[in-house]
Amino acid sequence: MSLSDYRFAIENLRENGIDILGTKSATENDLKQIETRLGVTLPVSYKKMLSEYGALEFDTIEIYGWLSQGIDAKFVTNVVHATERERADGRISDTMIPFLTTGYGPFYVVDCAEMNVDGEAPVYEVSAGGYRNGKDKLADSFGEFLRNEVRRTLEARAQGGPEFDDDDEGSPPSREFISEYWKDRAKDFE
Template sequence: MSAVASVVSLVELLRGNPGSCRWTGGLSPVDLARAERELGTPLPPSYRCFLAEVGSCEVDGTDFLGVYRTPAMGDTLLGTVSGTLDARTDPRFPPDLLLIQYDGMGGLVCLDLSRRDRAGEAPVVVWDPGSADRGGPERLAADFGSYALRQCTQALTRGG
């Protein structure tokens, strides 16, 4: 299954489990372009699809930052945009990573844009301040779509 097809399946999974899944709502094309501009890079196709369809989500305790706004923060793009920009203030954080999730153990789950495939997809990796000493971030999946679908499916299986 392609990475984008995995996101389509994820959206179906979310809609089919309204009691266990919450999402903020898809981003407009204007906000997607703004997120890419603020991050300084085009988003991988599956993550862009996720943002356009879902925005951000939580599935039975598994959170994906996505991109969203809150009334208190006004026009600020939160989630991946603010989290990545904040992480980039740490000189150890590789500049080609985009934060998509916190792993709950001090690691940042990211898309590694330095290793895009022919389709523009980026592998999912986990980074922490000691990653460089271990040879770099650990690879978790080939792309966002397959990773997110697997994580959310597992969360629903554990919760149900």
């Protein structure tokens, strides 16, 4: 089910003309390195994203993943670096994998300790203070989470929200826009 959610999300982005950016696709060997280094089995839909895009970016969403610099890349968007950093800070458990920040404090993780028979793990929003201070389940899988994010993006565009447009001559959004966007998105999690 979740792999179909993932595919549906990607197809929706393409059908609606939203640019999908990636880095370097992770090979089967790269995926094994990530799982070995982090001591978890990654969820099926997240591994599919890694193997197709490496890291995934569309609109204002930037999902951590595999980078061309490899497993030791010291960038927050490298899922290995992000996971090791968050674990060292005690913000996530040894079975959680962070893949996206909210922009206003909390961040999103898949908890590989809760893997189901389909090879999927639930997605949680974790408090900025760490999982011990609170976590809210948002989806049963990464694929479902991605499908929901794509839906929100498409709804915002349909309502004429100030998302990225081709008419903006490639300029990035202002800090004020980003701040207002994430404040508005915070309401989604109340």
